Amino acid sequence: MALETFHDELAATAAALAAPGRGLLAADESTGTIGKRFEAIGLENSEANRRAYRSLLATTEGLSDHISGVILYEETLFQDSTAAVGGAPIVELFLQQGIVPGIKVDQGVEPLVGGVSGESWCTGLKGLAERAARYYAQGARFAKWRAVLQISASGCPSELAVRENAWGLARYARTVQEQGLVPIVEPEILMDGDHDITTTASVQEWVLRTTYEALALNGVFLEGSLLKPSMTCAGAACPQQPSVAEVGDFTLRTLSRTVPAAVPAILFLSGGLSEEDASLCLNAINAAAAGDAPWHLGFSFGRALQHSCLQHWRGQDLNAGQQALLARARANGAASRGLYEPGSEPSDDASLFVANYAY
Numbered sequence: 179m180a181l182e183t184f185h186d187e188l189a190a191t192a193a194a195l196a197a198p199g200r201g202l203l204a205a206d207e208s209t210g211t212i213g214k215r216f217e218a219i220g221l222e223n224s225e226a227n228r229r230a231y232r233s234l235l236a237t238t239e240g241l242s243d244h245i246s247g248v249i250l251y252e253e254t255l256f257q258d259s260t261a262a263v264g265g266a267p268i269v270e271l272f273l274q275q276g277i278v279p280g281i282k283v284d285q286g287v288e289p290l291v292g293g294v295s296g297e298s299w300c301t302g303l304k305g306l307a308e309r310a311a312r313y314y315a316q317g318a319r320f321a322k323w324r325a326v327l328q329i330s331a332s333g334c335p336s337e338l339a340v341r342e343n344a345w346g347l348a349r350y351a352r353t354v355q356e357q358g359l360v361p362i363v364e365p366e367i368l369m370d371g372d373h374d375i376t377t378t379a380s381v382q383e384w385v386l387r388t389t390y391e392a393l394a395l396n397g398v399f400l401e402g403s404l405l406k407p408s409m410t411c412a413g414a415a416c417p418q419q420p421s422v423a424e425v426g427d428f429t430l431r432t433l434s435r436t437v438p439a440a441v442p443a444i445l446f447l448s449g450g451l452s453e454e455d456a457s458l459c460l461n462a463i464n465a466a467a468a469g470d471a472p473w474h475l476g477f478s479f480g481r482a483l484q485h486s487c488l489q490h491w492r493g494q495d496l497n498a499g500q501q502a503l504l505a506r507a508r509a510n511g512a513a514s515r516g517l518y519e520p521g522s523e524p525s526d527d528a529s530l531f532v533a534n535y536a537y
C-alpha cells in the first residue's frame with residue numbers, strides 16, 4: 179500500500195507514544211542478551227523463564243501511568259503469558275493496559291568491511307516488509323532498528339560507518355512505514371572511550387545530520403517517526419566527566435541543531451548510565467528545554483528501567499520485581515516533565531555500563 183494511506187495512523191501512533199509524562203519500556207533483549215541479565219541473577223535462560231519475566235512486565239498494575247509503549251523481541255510478540263497470570267497472549271496484556279506494543283526488527287550488527295576495525299553495520303532489510311506485515315497483524319504498531327557507532331582515537335566513526343548506518347536506518351524506516359509501523363530511528367553512539375563531551379557533541383551532530391538527510395532522500399514521513407538517540411555524554415573513561423546540567427545543555431544543543439521539528443518525540447536510550455543517572459540526565463534535558471522544545475523529550479530505556487526489577491524479582495518475587503519496575507517508571511515519567519527530585523525513587527545505583535554493548 180502507498181505510504182500516504184498510513185499517514186494519519188502513523189502520526190496518531192507516534193503521538194500516543196509521545197504522551198506527556200510517559201515513555202517506552204525497551205524489553206526487546208535478544209535471547210542472548212536476556213541470558214546475560216538472567217545469569218547475573220543466577221537464572222537459567224530458558225523459554226519458561228523468559229515467559230515468566232515478560233509476563234511480570236506485562237501484568238505490572240499501573241505501569242501505563244508512565245509507560246506508553248513497550249518494545250518486544252519477536253519471541254515475546256508471539257508468546258502466551260504464564261498460567262499463573264492467566265495465560266493470555268503477552269501482547270494482549272500490554273494492549274489491555276493501554277500500552278502500545280512495538281517490535282525490534284533489526285537482526286543485529288555485523289563487522290563493517292572497509293571501515294575502521296570494530297565498526298559495524300546493521301542487518302535485517304531482507305524480507306523486512308513481509309516481517310513487518312506479520313508483526314502488524316499480531317498487534318505491533320511501531321518498530322525499532324538499532325545502529326551502533328563508536329568514537330575512538332583510531333578514526334571512529336569513519337565516514338563509511340556514518341553513511342552506511344544512516345542509510346540502513348532510512349531504508350528500514352521507509353519500509354516499515356509502508357506496513358503501518360512507526361519507525362524508531364536509533365543511531366546509538368556508544369559511551370566507550372575517553373573522549374570529552376564536546377567531541378561527542380560534534381560526532382553526534384554529524385551522525386544525526388547524515389541520518390536525517392538519508393531519511394529525507396528515502397521519503398520517510400517524519401511526523402510518523404521517532405528518534406532514539408544516546409544522550410550527549412562524555413566517554414565513560416573520560417577524566418573530565420560533565421555535570422548532569424551540562425549533559426542537559428549539550429544534548430539539547432545537539433538535537434536543536436539537527437532534528438527536524440516535524441519529529442514528534444525524542445526518546446533517549448540509557449546506554450549504560452545507572453538508573454538514577456539516566457533519570458537525572460533526562461530531567462536535566464527537560465529542564466534545559468524549559469517546555470520550549472518542538473519535540474517531546476522522553477525515554478526508551480532498557481537497562482535503566484529493568485535493572486532493579488530483575489534484582490528484586492530473581493525468578494521468584496513477582497511483586498518485588500513489579501514494585502521496582504514501577505519505581506523507575508515513575509521516576510522517568512517525572513523526569514520527562516523535568517519534575518524528578520533526585521533520589522526520590524529507589525534504585526540500584528550500580529553502573530550499567532558494558533564495554534561494546536550488544537543488544
Ligand code: 13P
Pocket residue numbers: 204324364447448449450478479480481482537
Ligand atoms: P538501554 O536503555 O539499556 O541502552 O537500551 C535501550 C535499547 O533499546 C537499546 O537498543
